[in-house]
Amino acid sequence: MLNYIWGGMILVSLIVSALTGNVETTVAAAAQGAGNAVELCLTLLGILCLWTGLARIGERAGFIRILSRLLHPVLSFLFPKLDRNDPARDSIVMNFVANLLGMGNAATPLGIKAMQDLHARNKKRGVATNEMCTFVVMNTASLQLLPTTLISLRQAYGSAAPSSIIIPVWMVSICSLAVGILASKFIERRTRL
Amino acid sequence: MNTLSSFAVPAVIGFFLIFGMVRRVGVYDCFVEGAKDGLQSLVGIIPALIGLMVAISMFRASCALELLAHLLSPLLSTLHLPPDVLPLALLRPISGSASTAIVTDIFSTAGPDSPAGTIASVMMGSTETTFYTVAVYFGALGIKNTRHTIPCALLADLTGILLSIFVSHWCLL
Known part of the structure; x- marks a missing residue:
């Protein structure tokens, strides 16, 4: 394309x-x-590496796992058909947290793991399940706590308040995430697999 | 809102460091390792960025963007969307590097704090490269029939794009 x-x-x-x-x-x-x-690329290099470096510290310290525990209750709403001890639950939450923290390098493998876990209980090979659709829609809406690359870019071009966009970005991404999830739940109700 | 936003960066840096030290992680070693990943991924996108930034600067210098904006001007003025941001709204779900290239172009010509720069920032931060994400996750499993994923994701993108214009005008401009 x-x-x-x-x-x-x-x-x-x-x-x-x-x-x-x-x-x-x-x-x-x-x-x-x-x-x-x-x-x-030259202006971004320094600050981008600063953030990927910091993110790695959080990753190694097990930050993703700890935050994940807090988010388990939300999962029952989003994926009502998943068992309490389904391995997909862990990988879904960990992917979400990694995205939230802007750890793109960690998020993608965790997300693929989540998809594989969801696929394990898929009866129709080659066709996405409701859970997979909801999960990927969540990933395309990207809720990120600190949009670091964007802030660095604003700084590099001399913005007076590079991080002023954080809260507006949160508001917009929460709304679009909600719209995506609600739309996929709505379609789920109307189509039976 | 500005002060609250500007506390977020130092808070996150401090938190990661303290958390890492409490958990006895070699913070410096980890940092260097992570920074190396950042370097690699940035170097990886240089060729794409060069190609895309060439196309975007040509598109603007030739007045083609002006022409497109002129054709769509009723829509642009209803939405309060500066013409410079139009290509971003159209390309955001398709290509991440193209979006970065457009945002950079807006920042260098109009400035990051201009109306166009602000709306572009909020739009860039709150949406994701939908088609790439869908391709990576379903591609990894070899699933061809993605059912309602793309319509729902695009609906979310549309919400994000329209809301970024509205929220930028409301809180920042």
């Missing part, structure tokens, strides 16, 4: 620039864009 979007954007730019007589500026912008990308 991105192949078409990327190619399309450049081709449209070339055509529009020819029509508006902007060819030189557009070609110069290409070179500048490439330079900006490298510059962006």
Whole structure:
């Protein structure tokens, strides 16, 4: 999909620039864009590594496991059909906590583990279960406590208050997470597997 | 709200350090190890970022973005969406690196605290690359029929995109 979007954007730019007589500026912008990308990586490198380093400390200290215990009650609402001692419960909560803490590197393997655990009780191979759908929808809504990359980026470009967006981001992501979960619960009720 | 937000960063740093030390984790060794991962993942996205930032700067310099915004101007003004943010709203669910490239472009041209920069920040922080996430999780199991996952996730994205505009205007602008 991105192949078409990327190619399309450049081709449209070339055509529009020819029509508006902007060819030189557009070609110069290409070179500048490439330079900006490298510059962006350099400005972000330090602060991004700072956060992945800190996150690793939390991971090693068992922070994910501890927070996970607090969240177990919520699971019974989201996944009512899972047994109390189903292994999927642990991996689901741990994936959610890792996402919450912005530990993307830890979250993905935990999420795949959760999907495998859910798949173990799937009777129809190749078709997603209700639990899988809810779980992936939760992951696409990404609730993150500290959007660190974004804050670093704002800082790098001279924002007066780089972290001012945190609470608005929480409000928006909680709402969209709720909408995603409710929508998937609603469809579940209407379709029987 | 600003002060509360700015306490979050030092609180999290302090908490991780104290927690790690109490649990007798080699905090510095762990830090270095984690930072190395950060370096690797950043280096990994450089080629994609270069490609995408080239496309986005060309798209804007050629006035194609202006043209698109002009075509969609009734929609943009109803939503109070600055034209610069339009490509982000359209590409956010599809590509994470493209979104980063657009946000960077907005920050460097309009500034992170401008209306466009603020809305772009909230939008970027509160949504996720839906198609990538769905592909990773279902791809890992070889599941082709994802049933209602994508419609629900896209509905959540749409909510996030519209709400980011509204919440930014309400709390920050």
